[in-house]
Amino acid sequence: MRRLSAALLAAVAVITAPALAGIHAEAYGVTAAGQPVEKVVLENERGMRLAYIDYGATLVAAYVADRHGKRTNVILSLPDLAAFERTRGRYGAVIGRYAGRIANARYTLDGKTVQLVPNSKGMAIHGDPQPYDKRVWQRQDFADKESIGSIYRLHSPDGDQNFPGAMDITVTYRLLRKRDEFRIEYQATTTAPTVLNLTNHVYLNLAGAAANTLADHRFQIDADRYLETDAVRVPTGALLDVAGTPFDFRHAVSVSARLPSVPGGYDHTLVLTKPQGAYARVATITAAGRRLVVSTSEPSVQLYTVNGFDGTETGSEGVNYQRHGAFAFETQHLPDSPNHANFPTTALYPGQVFRSQTIFRFGDD
Secondary structure (H helix, E strand, O other): OOOOOHHHHHHHHHHHHHHOOOEEEEEEEEOOOOOEEEEEEEEOOOOOEEEEEOEOOEEEEEEEEOOOOOEEEOEOOOOOHHHHHHOOOOOOOEEOOEOOEEHHHEEEEOOEEEEOOOOOOOOEEOOOOOOHHHOEOEEEEEEOOOEEEEEEEEEEOOOHHHOOOOEEEEEEEEEEOOOOEEEEEEEEEEOOOEEOEOEEOOEEOOOOOOOOOOOOOEEEEOEEEEEEEOOOOOEEEEEEEOOOOOOOOOOOEEHHHHHHHOOOOOEEEEEEOOOOOOOEEEEEEEEOOEEEEEEEOOOEEEEEOOOOOOOOOEOOOOOEOOOOOOEEEEEEOOOOHHHOOOOOOOEEOOOOOEEEEEEEEEEEO
16 A cells, blocks of 8 residues: 555645644525535634634634633624625625725736726725625635644636736635634735735724723834825825824824824824835734734735724624724735835736735733
8 A cells, every 4th residue: 555645644634624623613604695604713722712704704703811811802793694794894804806995996017907896986995896805715624733724715717806817816814723823824826917915804902802992902013104195095106204193103102092183093004114025023012911913924004993883883792883993904015006116016927926924923911
């Protein structure tokens, strides 16, 4: 009998992963289109739990300890699949093909102009009107020596959302066994020159998903510039110094104290100081005896203080989510990059592989 190859042994490990300790999958519902959706719950050796669903590859819970060891869910989510199908809130979902705004729903790459689908303000944003967060992703669970998790796959055909090139995308959710840390790893290939910007739109509150206030949150972000934007928050192309502005988080400050000086709340791109393409720690956020350290390979982050929440949407905890009651920390490339030669490129060509990683590491403060 031939001995099993390392590749085959790895494949067997992936296939049998759902039966291994720490990974539990259960039925979550059926979409209006008749597609079954499952929920996966991971639990590591320290007791941290991370949960997500196949619809939108959406993160729905992360139970994180405070300095006293009390674990609380810090991810905002909705009570059932029907609510996720209805919402435009993009709770915890993967955003693509292009996260963020593209001016006039149009860009030019290698002399070819691509016309996307404009919204009511004339821009393209987050892949609308058929975004990735409204699709059921294909999932493969896995377990290895250091981590447990799932690989999500999506095939985006040529012309999808009017973008050229058939694209195969994988998003891996990985929970470390011995640390309260989860990783989001992105990979993509294309059959034609195109642009790509992927992120996760998870909403967080370190005091607990039901806390509905950022009063105790302090942010330290390694960003020395931010994007100037116009009246509809499309970038002008200017990169401005954060010094002396409400966008200077180089030293830890209260985000709530800054909100009155930011009309409408934070929905701004902060350009990270690390070298382009480098992977590095970029932020530390603290509240309620918990600390979140974010590391990424992406060049910027979109800081959003859920300015659109108005109390009409009820979360999975049974509370109505309020304005400025949570935050999103969307690591990504800059919005409207295809229209600005001075921004890091988002172009992807056949034969290239796009790779990106963001890590969320939790601890007590």
